[in-house]
Amino acid sequence: MNPDPYLFLIIFVGVALVFPLAPLALAWLWRRFFQPPKPGQDKNATYECGVEATGEAQVQFRSQYYLYAIIFLIFDVEAIFLVPFAVAFTRLPVGAFIAILVFLLLLIEGLIWAWGKGCLNWAR
């Protein structure tokens, strides 16, 4: 008689549960009976390279960085979409062609805007 094919799956799940949980339980028991916990200010500190942390963890980026975001989209993300578009160009249906044209148009709009704002001028 063949065993149920799902039996192995159940055994696998059991092993997958016991394998990580057993060491955790052993470590917990060990801490409970032998090792006294010794928390402290340095030990509980977030930063772990020996230097004390200063300032707030929640920093805000300046909103002026949106220019970098736009230019990154135009010159980097756009290229990722353009390469497969160019490879599959001859087999594309009309709908997909129009969709990518709309996508390009949106990004070119951003390019013209950034150009007009002088973001592409070389800083002297």
Add this chain to the structure above:
Amino acid sequence: MSEGVDEGLRSELQKQGVWVTSMQELYNWGRKNSIWPLQFGLACCAIEMIATAASRYDLARFGGEVFRPSPRQADLMIVAGTVTKKMAPQVVRLYNQMPDPKYVIAMGACAISGGPFKQGYNVLKGIDRYIPVDVYIPGCPPRPEALLHAFMELQRKIDEQKLTGAGKAEFLKPQQPSEFPVPAFGAHDLQPPSNPDVFRPPHLERA
């Protein structure tokens, strides 16, 4: 050695192919063969430490090859090199951030006493002023064999630590501190210049 099992009975059982051990021996055996050092070097001794971990000297033979970049995962701090007064608070803080049980090897003359820079204004005269050191290795710098020897000495020390009873290991006693005060930068020196709870130099009687 195990306290619970009679030595004669043990060897008698071993002849029959039965291996008897105790919790303490098993725990120490596992511990001493998987000492993870903290990955940091302070000066030229660190080059020797790197050589010890590399293929020619191969610290992995002793289970100590897993250099951890975080103090949270490290068991052993190898103070490899000159501890400047600028660096000492960071070293103490890293030691504080390591979980118990933790061990320290002072590697080389500088980590022991300041070495050739002892008379300098900016060098700490031994890391044992602030944290307890388990094994000292002399040398400038010590050869990788010397570090391996220190590692084996530390393994021997770990093997002898007791889990229970009055003579149990320090890190198992709840009243023993796991963190030591981090020195602050003073006007001329670190404040305090040494931790009296840790640093007890021999008092010299001069005739």
